[in-house]
Amino acid sequence: MVPQLGTEILQDIETNNTFIANDCPAVPECDPKNKFRTADGSCNNLLQPKYGASGTPLQRILPNAYADGEI
Secondary structure, three states, rough: OOOOOHHHHHOOOOOOOOOOOOOOOOOOOOOOOOOOOOOOOOOOOOOOOOOOOOOOOOOOOOOOOOOOOOO
16 A cells, blocks of 8 residues: 555544635536536545645656756
């Protein structure tokens, strides 16, 4: 079994009644029958609707590898 990453665990924590409630993006309500993808990237993955959405953190699996060799 692979241990959960912090980003996967943190999204399951309820923050509605905490001091960070206004800073956390709400989980979007997704319509599985929607024919088109959303402009902000939310709901592209119906199981994890915030994955790939704008304004959400991105965790890299591998280090950056740019064509010019910079990190």
